Amino acid sequence: MAHLVIESLTKIYERGKVRALTDVSFEVERGEFLVLIGLSGSGKSTLLRCVNRLVEPTTGRVVLDGVDVTRLSPRALRRTRRKIGMVFQQFNLVKRSSVLANVLTGRLGYVPTWRALLGRFPKEDLERARRALSRVGLLEKMYARADELSGGQQQRVGIARALMQEPELLLADEPVSALDPATSHSIMQYLEQMNREDGVTVLASLHFLSLARRYGTRIIALKDGRIVFDGPPGAIDNAKFKEIYGEDAEEVEVR
């Protein structure tokens, strides 16, 4: 059984009546590294956010492990969300909080409400945070304020936060768009590591085709909210590229 099934997903934003997604369907096997590409506004972010229902789909189904996510009660949705890690373009850290506090946010789905309110996370979670931070090489920054870190370091904190959830699926919404090329590769390698070593299914949207080719096991291209390509990285030739990005586009290499 496929790990994640998207069935004729459509999203229409009420304000402005924008059709962000139109009848999008695909299946993701466990352990895949699926990369979404497409121009800005092609629906990548919306698609990712429909998976954990940060954005409520208009019609269609999202089935994770045989469970229809779109029909879950709020409580069950929160339980499902903790299995889905997420990494964001703008890192989405609380800038004034410590790195540790930000990483512990990843445990919210697991701890009782009173613990979170008092800020008293269990010992195991602190140990887990330590492990997650040392995995992304930021253990010594544990008590630093998040806004003291560089962009790449902040995204690594974001990854550590996702690691805290011990996710089975990782959504990465343009995780490297705000970073320089060298840092981009280091971040992508952390995602690759999660994918290969922990067996986490990864769904990442990327701007650069070269990054998508290098890290993805499969690529889905969106254009105006529809799938225009679905296949292995090698199958995107020049003609396909022009179809996805438009006639005037030139491929840019990120080294």
Add this chain to the structure above:
Amino acid sequence: MKEWLFLVRRRFRSWATSLLTWLHGAYVAFSQWVRLVRPRLISFLFDWIAWVYLLYAGFSVHHIRTSPTLIWRPEEKFVLPELSPTGWIVVLLVTIELALFVRSFGVSLGQRAFGVSLAPAGGSGTRVAFPRRVLHFLASHLALASLGLPVLVNPERPWHERVAGVVLVPRARGASRYRPWWTSAYALTAAVLIGVTVALGWAVTDIQLGALVRDVGKPARLWRGLSRPDLSYFFTPHPMETDSIFGALVKSLFMALLATVLGAAIAFPLSFLGARNITATGPVGRLVYALTRGFFNVFRSIESIFWASIFAIWVGFGAFAGTIALFLHTIAALGKLYSEQVEHIDPGPVEAATAAGGNRLQVIKQAVIPQVLPPFLAFTLYRWDINLRMATVVGFVGGGGIGLLLKNFKDGGEWTQVGAVIVTFAVTVWLLDFVSGWVRERIV
């Protein structure tokens, strides 16, 4: 649970859900309609009222200037000018004509306020030909005569605009070429409105610059007393008073402190209910949001003086009444400031905490509070500042503390004591201002 009870519950749930969905749908459709109607109907009302106001204010200024009640006399009531019925009809017609005229032959103040202007239909350029403007002007008369029916029925493309071949489009910002303000209808109207309002205000408030210069010696005794503050009752109470100046000052400081701390404690949880991004996520949430904000607005607009007068009768004159008065106003004032701060947070961390499976309380604790706590503290300190100053005013109407002392000295004509109170108070406020400013700078 019994089977049938379960079924009934589920049936009711689905029924309630569909009702709520329907209500929400109706609400969305209605607000869509309002959005389309607003730039036409409301902005017309806006223009029309502006013209009525202009004419009437002009009349009033003339009336006040020419009537003999120029110098304030208590026995003569201030009377607004009255018009004969025919006069009113003339005013009505003239103002409507003027409003329709500026709306067709330029950008009126109302259109500008709603950010719209006329453009030729079919998207051919932005200049509307003169004949079309004339046609629009004439058709608008019919639309108005039918009480705005074309707009109400077809707000997207009302009849009088179709006939004239024009559309009302959002004004392109910065797209139009630069024009001096006196050449555009709306700026000219605004300038005249401001001018007439100032003239009216000048007449109504009875401004007499002459008196300011002529009678400068009248409060001489007062000046003398104030310039020689008598600090002999600073620590020992004046024979007619229960509190020394210092004692009363301490009282006022604590009144302000208690009102601020307790008010902040209540305002803190309420502020999340009054934040659109936290609460207004569904129909019920929107209601809670509106109620909380309504509460803040109502209680904020009722001044502490009013509360103090009530509580002085309720719980007796003194610091307690004053504290409650300040407390009530603080809840609303801080609540509103706090809520706005919550609405201006970076939504990213909230998204991240939600994605990790946090419930609403957890998300607020983990992603919202760390962002708003420093500004909250700054607002609270600032509020203490304000409350201390308000404590004096509140004391005047029965709230106790240094305000009461000031009032008693003033009523007794003991100007040297008044001077002492004012100096003491000014120094305290200045000190507190300085300290809280210093602290605020460090936490934000």
